[in-house]
Amino acid sequence: MKAVVKQKRGDGFVDLAEAPEPQCAEGEMLVRVGYAGICGSDIMMLHDRFPSYNPPVIMGHEFAGTVESLGSGVSGFSVGDRVACETHAYVCGECGYCRSGLYNLCPDRKGFGYGVDGAFARFVSVRKGIVHHLPDEIQDREAAVLEPLSVAVNALTRNSRIIAGESVLVIGPGPIGLLCLQLGRLGGSAVTVVGTEHSRVRLSAASKMGAESVMTDTELKEELAAGRLSDSFDSVVITTGEPSSFETALKAARRNGRVVHIGESTDRASFQFSLLERKNLTVQGSFSHNWPVWEAAISLVKEGRVDLLSLVTHEVGISDWKEAFRLTESREGMKVLIRP
Numbered sequence: 001m002k003a004v005v006k007q008k009r010g011d012g013f014v015d016l017a018e019a020p021e022p023q024c025a026e027g028e029m030l031v032r033v034g035y036a037g038i039c040g041s042d043i044m045m046l047h048d049r050f051p052s053y054n055p056p057v058i059m060g061h062e063f064a065g066t067v068e069s070l071g072s073g074v075s076g077f078s079v080g081d082r083v084a085c086e087t088h089a090y091v092c093g094e095c096g097y098c099r100s101g102l103y104n105l106c107p108d109r110k111g112f113g114y115g116v117d118g119a120f121a122r123f124v125s126v127r128k129g130i131v132h133h134l135p136d137e138i139q140d141r142e143a144a145v146l147e148p149l150s151v152a153v154n155a156l157t158r159n160s161r162i163i164a165g166e167s168v169l170v171i172g173p174g175p176i177g178l179l180c181l182q183l184g185r186l187g188g189s190a191v192t193v194v195g196t197e198h199s200r201v202r203l204s205a206a207s208k209m210g211a212e213s214v215m216t217d218t219e220l221k222e223e224l225a226a227g228r229l230s231d232s233f234d235s236v237v238i239t240t241g242e243p244s245s246f247e248t249a250l251k252a253a254r255r256n257g258r259v260v261h262i263g264e265s266t267d268r269a270s271f272q273f274s275l276l277e278r279k280n281l282t283v284q285g286s287f288s289h290n291w292p293v294w295e296a297a298i299s300l301v302k303e304g305r306v307d308l309l310s311l312v313t314h315e316v317g318i319s320d321w322k323e324a325f326r327l328t329e330s331r332e333g334m335k336v337l338i339r340p
Protein backbone atom coordinates (compact mmCIF):
# COMPACT_ATOMS: atom_id res chain seq x y z
CA MET A 1 0.00 0.00 0.00
CA LYS A 2 1.06 3.61 -0.53
CA ALA A 3 2.00 5.42 2.68
CA VAL A 4 3.42 8.80 3.69
CA VAL A 5 6.56 7.86 5.59
CA LYS A 6 9.02 9.89 7.66
CA GLN A 7 12.13 7.97 6.64
CA LYS A 8 14.75 9.31 9.04
CA ARG A 9 15.53 12.23 11.34
CA GLY A 10 16.34 15.60 9.85
CA ASP A 11 14.51 18.32 7.95
CA GLY A 12 12.49 16.67 5.17
CA PHE A 13 12.93 12.94 4.50
CA VAL A 14 9.19 12.40 4.06
CA ASP A 15 8.01 10.57 0.96
CA LEU A 16 5.26 8.46 -0.50
CA ALA A 17 6.58 4.93 -0.10
CA GLU A 18 5.32 1.42 -0.72
CA ALA A 19 4.68 -0.20 2.67
CA PRO A 20 3.45 -3.71 3.51
CA GLU A 21 -0.18 -3.93 4.65
CA PRO A 22 -0.25 -4.25 8.45
CA GLN A 23 -1.31 -7.53 10.06
CA CYS A 24 -3.58 -7.37 13.06
CA ALA A 25 -2.35 -9.15 16.16
CA GLU A 26 -4.62 -10.58 18.84
CA GLY A 27 -6.98 -7.92 20.21
CA GLU A 28 -6.48 -5.64 17.22
CA MET A 29 -8.49 -4.81 14.14
CA LEU A 30 -7.51 -3.65 10.71
CA VAL A 31 -9.09 -0.29 9.90
CA ARG A 32 -9.45 0.93 6.32
CA VAL A 33 -8.73 4.65 6.61
CA GLY A 34 -11.48 6.85 5.14
CA TYR A 35 -9.91 10.20 5.89
CA ALA A 36 -6.87 11.22 7.90
CA GLY A 37 -6.31 14.80 9.02
CA ILE A 38 -3.00 16.64 8.95
CA CYS A 39 -1.99 18.07 12.29
CA GLY A 40 0.47 20.85 13.14
CA SER A 41 2.63 18.16 14.72
CA ASP A 42 2.94 16.42 11.31
CA ILE A 43 4.50 19.62 9.97
CA MET A 44 6.79 19.74 13.02
CA MET A 45 7.85 16.16 12.30
CA LEU A 46 8.45 16.96 8.62
CA HIS A 47 10.94 19.61 9.74
CA ASP A 48 12.37 17.53 12.58
CA ARG A 49 10.97 19.86 15.22
CA PHE A 50 8.90 17.18 16.96
CA PRO A 51 10.43 15.94 20.23
CA SER A 52 10.09 12.17 19.92
CA TYR A 53 9.47 9.93 16.97
CA ASN A 54 10.75 6.67 15.64
CA PRO A 55 11.60 6.73 11.95
CA PRO A 56 10.96 5.11 9.57
CA VAL A 57 7.30 5.50 10.49
CA ILE A 58 4.04 5.99 8.59
CA MET A 59 2.73 9.40 9.67
CA GLY A 60 -0.85 10.38 10.59
CA HIS A 61 -2.78 10.12 13.85
CA GLU A 62 -6.16 11.81 13.21
CA PHE A 63 -8.29 9.29 11.37
CA ALA A 64 -11.51 7.38 10.97
CA GLY A 65 -12.65 4.64 8.65
CA THR A 66 -14.24 1.21 8.54
CA VAL A 67 -13.33 -2.15 10.04
CA GLU A 68 -11.67 -4.27 7.36
CA SER A 69 -10.90 -7.38 9.40
CA LEU A 70 -10.78 -8.51 13.01
CA GLY A 71 -7.87 -10.08 14.87
CA SER A 72 -8.49 -12.96 17.26
CA GLY A 73 -10.28 -12.14 20.49
CA VAL A 74 -12.02 -9.02 19.21
CA SER A 75 -15.74 -8.90 19.95
CA GLY A 76 -18.27 -6.08 19.72
CA PHE A 77 -17.17 -5.04 16.21
CA SER A 78 -18.04 -6.39 12.77
CA VAL A 79 -16.40 -5.99 9.39
CA GLY A 80 -17.73 -2.80 7.78
CA ASP A 81 -18.44 -0.96 11.06
CA ARG A 82 -17.68 2.75 10.87
CA VAL A 83 -15.14 3.69 13.53
CA ALA A 84 -12.92 6.47 14.80
CA CYS A 85 -9.73 5.73 16.71
CA GLU A 86 -7.81 7.37 19.51
CA THR A 87 -4.11 8.03 18.99
CA HIS A 88 -2.78 5.82 21.79
CA ALA A 89 -1.52 2.92 19.67
CA TYR A 90 0.30 1.35 22.60
CA VAL A 91 0.07 1.83 26.37
CA CYS A 92 1.40 -0.55 29.02
CA GLY A 93 -1.94 -1.27 30.71
CA GLU A 94 -0.14 -1.85 34.02
CA CYS A 95 0.96 1.53 35.38
CA GLY A 96 -1.07 3.71 37.72
CA TYR A 97 -2.11 6.03 34.90
CA CYS A 98 -3.34 3.14 32.74
CA ARG A 99 -5.16 1.57 35.67
CA SER A 100 -6.91 4.81 36.54
CA GLY A 101 -8.05 5.48 32.97
CA LEU A 102 -5.49 8.23 32.31
CA TYR A 103 -3.65 5.98 29.85
CA ASN A 104 -2.91 9.04 27.70
CA LEU A 105 -0.28 9.80 30.37
CA CYS A 106 1.25 6.29 30.39
CA PRO A 107 5.06 6.74 30.37
CA ASP A 108 5.33 3.92 27.81
CA ARG A 109 2.63 5.32 25.51
CA LYS A 110 3.37 5.20 21.80
CA GLY A 111 1.19 7.24 19.46
CA PHE A 112 0.20 6.50 15.89
CA GLY A 113 2.27 8.35 13.37
CA TYR A 114 5.26 8.85 15.69
CA GLY A 115 6.04 5.69 17.61
CA VAL A 116 3.85 3.27 15.66
CA ASP A 117 2.82 3.26 11.98
CA GLY A 118 -0.07 5.66 11.50
CA ALA A 119 -2.92 6.52 9.19
CA PHE A 120 -1.51 8.19 6.09
CA ALA A 121 -2.00 4.82 4.40
CA ARG A 122 -4.89 2.62 3.30
CA PHE A 123 -4.83 0.43 6.41
CA VAL A 124 -3.82 0.79 10.03
CA SER A 125 -3.92 -1.87 12.71
CA VAL A 126 -5.57 -0.66 15.93
CA ARG A 127 -6.06 -2.25 19.35
CA LYS A 128 -9.71 -2.63 20.28
CA GLY A 129 -9.49 -0.49 23.45
CA ILE A 130 -9.17 2.76 21.52
CA VAL A 131 -11.79 2.17 18.81
CA HIS A 132 -15.11 4.05 18.98
CA HIS A 133 -18.25 3.19 17.05
CA LEU A 134 -19.53 6.07 14.95
CA PRO A 135 -23.22 6.96 14.95
CA ASP A 136 -24.93 7.46 11.55
CA GLU A 137 -25.32 11.18 12.27
CA ILE A 138 -21.56 11.72 11.99
CA GLN A 139 -20.17 11.96 8.47
CA ASP A 140 -16.83 10.40 7.49
CA ARG A 141 -15.15 13.79 7.04
CA GLU A 142 -16.31 14.93 10.48
CA ALA A 143 -15.11 11.69 12.04
CA ALA A 144 -11.53 12.44 10.99
CA VAL A 145 -11.68 15.66 13.05
CA LEU A 146 -12.87 14.02 16.27
CA GLU A 147 -9.28 13.74 17.50
CA PRO A 148 -8.55 17.49 17.64
CA LEU A 149 -12.04 18.01 19.09
CA SER A 150 -11.16 15.52 21.84
CA VAL A 151 -7.99 17.50 22.58
CA ALA A 152 -10.12 20.63 23.03
CA VAL A 153 -12.80 18.83 25.09
CA ASN A 154 -10.15 17.43 27.43
CA ALA A 155 -8.57 20.86 27.90
CA LEU A 156 -11.74 22.86 28.43
CA THR A 157 -14.11 20.47 30.17
CA ARG A 158 -11.81 18.13 32.12
CA ASN A 159 -8.36 19.57 32.84
CA SER A 160 -9.90 23.03 33.09
CA ARG A 161 -13.56 23.96 33.19
CA ILE A 162 -15.43 26.56 31.22
CA ILE A 163 -17.75 28.53 33.46
CA ALA A 164 -20.81 30.27 32.05
CA GLY A 165 -20.51 34.03 31.97
CA GLU A 166 -16.72 34.08 32.06
CA SER A 167 -14.43 35.55 29.43
CA VAL A 168 -11.99 33.36 27.55
CA LEU A 169 -9.01 34.29 25.39
CA VAL A 170 -7.89 31.68 22.86
CA ILE A 171 -4.36 32.18 21.53
CA GLY A 172 -3.97 30.49 18.14
CA PRO A 173 -6.81 30.33 15.58
CA GLY A 174 -5.91 26.90 14.16
CA PRO A 175 -8.36 23.97 14.21
CA ILE A 176 -7.90 23.34 17.94
CA GLY A 177 -8.21 27.06 18.71
CA LEU A 178 -11.48 27.27 16.78
CA LEU A 179 -12.75 24.16 18.56
CA CYS A 180 -11.89 25.78 21.90
CA LEU A 181 -13.84 28.83 20.69
CA GLN A 182 -16.87 26.66 19.95
CA LEU A 183 -16.65 24.83 23.28
CA GLY A 184 -16.22 28.11 25.15
CA ARG A 185 -19.36 29.48 23.54
CA LEU A 186 -21.24 26.27 24.28
CA GLY A 187 -20.21 26.64 27.89
CA GLY A 188 -21.60 30.17 28.02
CA SER A 189 -18.36 32.14 27.79
CA ALA A 190 -17.51 35.16 25.66
CA VAL A 191 -14.46 34.15 23.61
CA THR A 192 -11.78 36.38 22.07
CA VAL A 193 -9.40 34.79 19.55
CA VAL A 194 -5.91 36.02 18.75
CA GLY A 195 -3.60 34.96 15.93
CA THR A 196 -0.57 36.11 13.96
CA GLU A 197 -0.65 38.47 10.99
CA HIS A 198 -0.45 35.33 8.79
CA SER A 199 -3.67 34.03 10.26
CA ARG A 200 -6.08 36.70 8.99
CA VAL A 201 -8.18 34.09 7.16
CA ARG A 202 -8.38 31.97 10.27
CA LEU A 203 -9.31 34.99 12.39
CA SER A 204 -12.20 35.80 10.07
CA ALA A 205 -13.30 32.15 10.40
CA ALA A 206 -13.25 32.73 14.16
CA SER A 207 -15.49 35.78 13.74
CA LYS A 208 -17.95 33.74 11.70
CA MET A 209 -17.96 31.09 14.41
CA GLY A 210 -19.09 33.65 16.95
CA ALA A 211 -15.93 35.01 18.53
CA GLU A 212 -16.68 38.05 20.70
CA SER A 213 -13.69 39.74 19.08
CA VAL A 214 -10.58 38.77 17.12
CA MET A 215 -7.18 40.47 16.95
CA THR A 216 -3.61 39.85 15.87
CA ASP A 217 -0.94 39.05 18.45
CA THR A 218 0.71 42.41 17.69
CA GLU A 219 -2.55 44.19 18.48
CA LEU A 220 -2.92 42.20 21.69
CA LYS A 221 0.66 42.99 22.76
CA GLU A 222 0.04 46.69 22.09
CA GLU A 223 -3.14 46.57 24.15
CA LEU A 224 -1.30 44.84 27.00
CA ALA A 225 1.59 47.34 26.85
CA ALA A 226 -0.93 50.17 27.08
CA GLY A 227 -2.49 48.46 30.10
CA ARG A 228 -5.82 47.99 28.37
CA LEU A 229 -6.30 44.23 28.15
CA SER A 230 -4.15 43.12 31.05
CA ASP A 231 -6.10 41.38 33.81
CA SER A 232 -9.03 40.86 31.44
CA PHE A 233 -9.72 37.16 30.90
CA ASP A 234 -10.88 34.51 33.36
CA SER A 235 -9.27 31.81 31.21
CA VAL A 236 -6.54 31.99 28.58
CA VAL A 237 -6.10 28.96 26.35
CA ILE A 238 -2.77 28.62 24.51
CA THR A 239 -3.07 26.41 21.45
CA THR A 240 0.20 27.44 19.82
CA GLY A 241 3.80 26.44 20.48
CA GLU A 242 5.01 30.03 20.10
CA PRO A 243 7.08 30.57 23.30
CA SER A 244 6.20 34.25 23.81
CA SER A 245 2.51 33.39 24.02
CA PHE A 246 3.01 32.14 27.57
CA GLU A 247 3.92 35.54 29.00
CA THR A 248 1.16 37.12 26.90
CA ALA A 249 -1.28 34.69 28.51
CA LEU A 250 -0.04 35.46 32.02
CA LYS A 251 -0.51 39.16 31.38
CA ALA A 252 -3.94 38.86 29.78
CA ALA A 253 -5.31 36.58 32.50
CA ARG A 254 -7.35 38.14 35.26
CA ARG A 255 -6.14 37.86 38.85
CA ASN A 256 -7.04 34.40 40.16
CA GLY A 257 -7.51 33.38 36.52
CA ARG A 258 -6.46 30.24 34.67
CA VAL A 259 -4.02 29.57 31.86
CA VAL A 260 -4.52 26.32 29.96
CA HIS A 261 -1.69 25.12 27.74
CA ILE A 262 -2.31 22.77 24.80
CA GLY A 263 0.30 24.05 22.33
CA GLU A 264 3.22 21.83 21.38
CA SER A 265 6.81 23.00 20.89
CA THR A 266 10.42 22.05 21.44
CA ASP A 267 11.29 25.70 22.13
CA ARG A 268 11.97 27.14 25.57
CA ALA A 269 9.94 30.05 26.87
CA SER A 270 11.17 32.86 29.06
CA PHE A 271 8.56 34.76 31.03
CA GLN A 272 8.11 36.99 34.03
CA PHE A 273 7.32 34.31 36.57
CA SER A 274 6.35 36.70 39.36
CA LEU A 275 3.10 37.21 37.42
CA LEU A 276 2.07 33.71 38.51
CA GLU A 277 2.37 34.54 42.19
CA ARG A 278 1.26 38.15 42.07
CA LYS A 279 -1.90 37.36 40.13
CA ASN A 280 -2.64 34.10 41.94
CA LEU A 281 -2.82 32.27 38.61
CA THR A 282 -3.43 28.61 37.94
CA VAL A 283 -1.55 27.08 35.01
CA GLN A 284 -2.91 23.81 33.66
CA GLY A 285 -1.40 21.67 30.93
CA SER A 286 -3.61 19.36 28.92
CA PHE A 287 -2.29 16.40 26.96
CA SER A 288 -4.33 14.44 24.49
CA HIS A 289 -7.52 12.66 25.63
CA ASN A 290 -8.97 9.36 26.79
CA TRP A 291 -12.09 7.22 26.35
CA PRO A 292 -14.70 9.35 28.20
CA VAL A 293 -13.42 12.50 26.48
CA TRP A 294 -13.88 10.84 23.08
CA GLU A 295 -17.38 9.70 23.92
CA ALA A 296 -18.24 13.29 24.93
CA ALA A 297 -16.75 14.60 21.68
CA ILE A 298 -18.77 12.08 19.65
CA SER A 299 -21.98 13.14 21.45
CA LEU A 300 -21.29 16.82 20.77
CA VAL A 301 -20.96 16.18 17.03
CA LYS A 302 -23.84 13.70 16.90
CA GLU A 303 -26.15 16.27 18.51
CA GLY A 304 -24.95 18.98 16.11
CA ARG A 305 -23.59 21.15 18.90
CA VAL A 306 -20.09 21.42 17.48
CA ASP A 307 -19.41 22.22 13.83
CA LEU A 308 -16.49 20.22 12.45
CA LEU A 309 -17.32 20.47 8.75
CA SER A 310 -16.54 24.19 8.52
CA LEU A 311 -13.02 23.39 9.68
CA VAL A 312 -12.42 21.02 6.77
CA THR A 313 -11.16 23.19 3.92
CA HIS A 314 -9.44 20.63 1.69
CA GLU A 315 -9.56 16.95 0.76
CA VAL A 316 -6.50 15.63 -1.03
CA GLY A 317 -5.63 12.18 -2.44
CA ILE A 318 -2.61 10.54 -0.84
CA SER A 319 -0.44 10.92 -3.94
CA ASP A 320 -0.80 14.71 -3.51
CA TRP A 321 0.36 14.55 0.12
CA LYS A 322 2.94 17.30 -0.53
CA GLU A 323 0.20 19.70 -1.53
CA ALA A 324 -1.78 18.69 1.57
CA PHE A 325 1.21 19.46 3.80
CA ARG A 326 1.81 22.74 1.97
CA LEU A 327 -1.80 23.83 2.46
CA THR A 328 -1.48 23.11 6.18
CA GLU A 329 1.92 24.74 6.67
CA SER A 330 1.02 27.88 4.72
CA ARG A 331 -2.24 28.11 6.74
CA GLU A 332 -4.09 28.39 3.47
CA GLY A 333 -6.03 25.36 4.64
CA MET A 334 -7.60 24.93 8.03
CA LYS A 335 -8.05 21.19 8.44
CA VAL A 336 -6.73 19.36 5.41
CA LEU A 337 -7.78 15.72 5.00
CA ILE A 338 -5.84 13.04 3.18
CA ARG A 339 -7.81 10.32 1.37
CA PRO A 340 -5.64 7.22 1.28
Ligand SMILES: [Zn+2]
Binds near residue numbers: 062148
Ligand atom coordinates in the same frame (compact mmCIF):
# COMPACT_ATOMS: atom_id res chain seq x y z
ZN1 LIG B 1 -3.03 16.06 16.08
Ligand SMILES: [Zn+2]
Binds near residue numbers: 092097103106
Ligand atom coordinates in the same frame (compact mmCIF):
# COMPACT_ATOMS: atom_id res chain seq x y z
ZN1 LIG C 1 0.77 2.55 31.41
